[in-house]
Amino acid sequence: MKKIDISTILASAIHESKNQVGTLLYQLQSLKDAINNNDAHQKKIISIEESLKKLNDEWVEYLYLYKLASDGYELHVDTFLLDEFLDDQVFALFPSAKAKNLELEYVCDPTLTGVFDERLMTAVVSTAVYNALRFAKTKIRISATKNADFLVISVEDDGKGFNQSDDQQDVFLEGNTGLGLYFAELSATAHVIDTVKGFIKKESSLTLGGANLSVYLPQPSADHSISFK
Amino acid sequence: MAQQDFSKKKALLIEDMAEARIMQRKMLTDFGFTSIDIAMKAETAIELLRNHSFDVILSDYNLGNGKDGQQLLEEIRHSKLIPHTATYLMVTAETSIEMVMGAIEYQPDGYITKPFSQAVLQRRLSKLLETKERLLEVNMALDANDFDKAILTAKRVSKKHPSLLGKCERIIGESLLEIKEYKKALSLFNKTLKNRKMPWALFGKAKTYFLMGELEKAEQNFRQLMLDNRFFVSAYDWLAKIQVKNDKLEEAQATLIEAVGKSPKNILRQMELGKISLLLNDYVAAEMAYRRAVFLAKYSCYNTAEVYLKHLESLARISDSGPLLPRQKDNFENTLKKVHESFFDDPDNKAKTYGYEIDVYLADNDKSTAKQIFEAWLSEVKSGSATPPNKQQTAIFTKSFGS
Numbered sequence: 001m002k003k004i005d006i007s008t009i010l011a012s013a014i015h016e017s018k019n020q021v022g023t024l025l026y027q028l029q030s031l032k033d034a035i036n037n038n039d040a041h042q043k044k045i046i047s048i049e050e051s052l053k054k055l056n057d058e059w060v061e062y063l064y065l066y067k068l069a070s071d072g073y074e075l076h077v078d079t080f081l082l083d084e085f086l087d088d089q090v091f092a093l094f095p096s097a098k099a100k101n102l103e104l105e106y107v108c109d110p111t112l113t114g115v116f117d118e119r120l121m122t123a124v125v126s127t128a129v130y131n132a133l134r135f136a137k138t139k140i141r142i143s144a145t146k147n148a149d150f151l152v153i154s155v156e157d158d159g160k161g162f163n164q165s166d167d168q169q170d171v172f173l174e175g176n177t178g179l180g181l182y183f184a185e186l187s188a189t190a191h192v193i194d195t196v197k198g199f200i201k202k203e204s205s206l207t208l209g210g211a212n213l214s215v216y217l218p219q220p221s222a223d224h225s226i227s228f229k
Numbered sequence: 230m231a232q233q234d235f236s237k238k239k240a241l242l243i244e245d246m247a248e249a250r251i252m253q254r255k256m257l258t259d260f261g262f263t264s265i266d267i268a269m270k271a272e273t274a275i276e277l278l279r280n281h282s283f284d285v286i287l288s289d290y291n292l293g294n295g296k297d298g299q300q301l302l303e304e305i306r307h308s309k310l311i312p313h314t315a316t317y318l319m320v321t322a323e324t325s326i327e328m329v330m331g332a333i334e335y336q337p338d339g340y341i342t343k344p345f346s347q348a349v350l351q352r353r354l355s356k357l358l359e360t361k362e363r364l365l366e367v368n369m370a371l372d373a374n375d376f377d378k379a380i381l382t383a384k385r386v387s388k389k390h391p392s393l394l395g396k397c398e399r400i401i402g403e404s405l406l407e408i409k410e411y412k413k414a415l416s417l418f419n420k421t422l423k424n425r426k427m428p429w430a431l432f433g434k435a436k437t438y439f440l441m442g443e444l445e446k447a448e449q450n451f452r453q454l455m456l457d458n459r460f461f462v463s464a465y466d467w468l469a470k471i472q473v474k475n476d477k478l479e480e481a482q483a484t485l486i487e488a489v490g491k492s493p494k495n496i497l498r499q500m501e502l503g504k505i506s507l508l509l510n511d512y513v514a515a516e517m518a519y520r521r522a523v524f525l526a527k528y529s530c531y532n533t534a535e536v537y538l539k540h541l542e543s544l545a546r547i548s549d550s551g552p553l554l555p556r557q558k559d560n561f562e563n564t565l566k567k568v569h570e571s572f573f574d575d576p577d578n579k580a581k582t583y584g585y586e587i588d589v590y591l592a593d594n595d596k597s598t599a600k601q602i603f604e605a606w607l608s609e610v611k612s613g614s615a616t617p618p619n620k621q622q623t624a625i626f627t628k629s630f631g632s
Contacts, residue, residue, distance in 0.1 A: 015323065015324060018323060019322065021344070022322075022343050022344035023344075025344040025346075026248065026249070026252055026344060029252065029346070029347075030252070033255075056344065060323060063323060074327060074330070074331065074457075074458060074459070074460075076330050076428075077425055077426070077427070078395050078427070079391070079392055079394050079395045079425075080392060081391070081392035084356070084392065088352075091348075091349075091352060092349065111391070113391050113392055113394075115424075115425055119326070193424075193425075220423075220424030220425055221424065
């Protein structure tokens with residue numbers, strides 16, 4: 001019998017499941033529209049909605065992970081204003097944070113621009129934030145800075161942080177399989193300028209005291225003028 | 230982000246699935262759109278776009294059996310059915326994003342991945358409209374074919390809004406090609422490529438070399454694009470153009486056959502394949518390509534006489550080496566009917582059609598019908614409604630009928 005490529009099959013199975021999650025979300029939306037705003041069930045519905053959104057985002061992460069790992073991901077980079085990009089991320093993830101009574105905010109220089117794959121970095125940030133949601137006590141912060149020739153996107157929380165003495169990822173990914181960090185790493189290394197590759201760093205948060213996951217993305221040499229002769 | 234007032238914008242929603250359509254329409258209404266036209270498939274959308282103008286087009290990638298959202302976009306952009314000032318937002322599934330992003334030549338202004346909430350859609354649309362406002366002068370210049378002005382204004386916008394740098398660079402590069410400033414264009418594309426490996430810049434570079442007549446370099450770059458982007462089928466079309474220019478028709482045909490295998494629903498590609506196959510006297514391949522083109526033409530922007538006449542011609546040439554099979558004859562009759570319906574007022578079209586018909590009947594050895602058609606043709610020539618047969622045709626036909 002011909003050997004079956006199980007990862008390809010899993011990837012398409014995830015696609016199928018993801019589509020069903022999408023249908024469920026739409027149906028839930030019409031349910032939400034149909035019932036009264038102060039209905040006692042409203043809260044329950046929102047909680048189901050948040051869980052489904054998270055599930056959807058996780059499926060997306062796994063699909064990209066599969067593509068990155070099998071060299072099937074085509075990177076599409078473009079220039080973005082970080083203020084807009086991070087605002088988008090907070091906008092999308094805010095309801096999940098609110099449901100857990102956590103603050104979610106972003107900080108960056110309003111003029112900062114960066115070159116990266118938007119879809120991939122959206123998935124990386126949401127993975128990191130979902131993870132931080134499990135450990136933060138009160139607050140999660142997403143930030144972006146320029147560090148030499150790298151754009152650094154960080155997700156910090158005020159939880160107990162990475163336990164450096166423990167064997168690596170155990171604490172950060174308690175009850176998890178470590179896929180999240182692996183995904184962040186593959187996404188970072190997929191960004192290449194000349195021969196410089198992106199990378200990730202796990203640190204303690206200086207400002208919030210908890211964990212800090214930073215993604216370093218190489219940037220083209222600073223030259224924002226259009227010139228031609 | 231400024232709050233957008235959607236109430237004065239005209240929207241076109243293109244979605245084949247009823248449930249999603251109702252949902253999206255409700256979303257658009259809820260955040261202020263008052264004018265929303267609906268199309269359930271690409272063909273209806275084209276009709277609407279021909280007769281109305283829209284500010285916002287929201288189209289699903291997946292549109293059922295007909296054209297998909299990307300093909301629709303390519304067709305309406307190519308035939309300039311929508312101005313540059315309009316906003317095109319493509320709704321994709323995770324599986325179809327790559328097809329949209331990989332289509333480097335014609336891209337939507339933005340895309341949104343299913344599932345999405347009303348808030349996300351509103352936000353995405355607001356941002357896209359804001360970007361369009363910032364680029365308004367540039368896009369108006371492009372719509373007016375004033376490329377010098379487009380370049381000038383795009384430079385200004387990129388200084389003011391650094392996040393639009395990529396978009397502006399691309400517009401400037403393409404405008405430079407329009408005004409035939411190839412060297413400047415090349416230097417701009419190269420500079421972009423040095424910093425960021427943007428597919429549009431590589432595409433621009435390849436196209437520039439093609440336009441400069443440096444075919445070898447053009448081919449090299451198009452091949453690189455094909456390697457980098459599995460979903461960029463247009464690179465094959467360009468490669469075939471280069472092969473035609475180099476008089477390598479067989480290679481061009483092979484390239485297009487491969488492209489058609491990847492993406493069979495592009496009518497211009499089918500017609501090009503048909504044309505090259507006719508030149509190669511490969512009438513069977515020509516007939517297949519034109520038959521598909523006839524099928525695709527009906528609701529497309531390219532519903533011209535040429536598609537149908539070329540299909541008849543390829544069948545007529547097949548009949549040169551023996552009578553048509555019943556299936557081929559049916560195809561001939563079907564296409565003939567369409568010519569009669571839509572394109573028979575033109576004297577040249579009439580002459581061509583009569584000629585092919587006579588060829589087919591003669592192949593069947595049905596001399597009397599062939600003769601009847603010939604006589605009908607000649608009488609139409611007298612009344613001035615058909616172009617006369619050429620000398621060669623007259624000679625062959627009269628000899629065959631034995632008159």
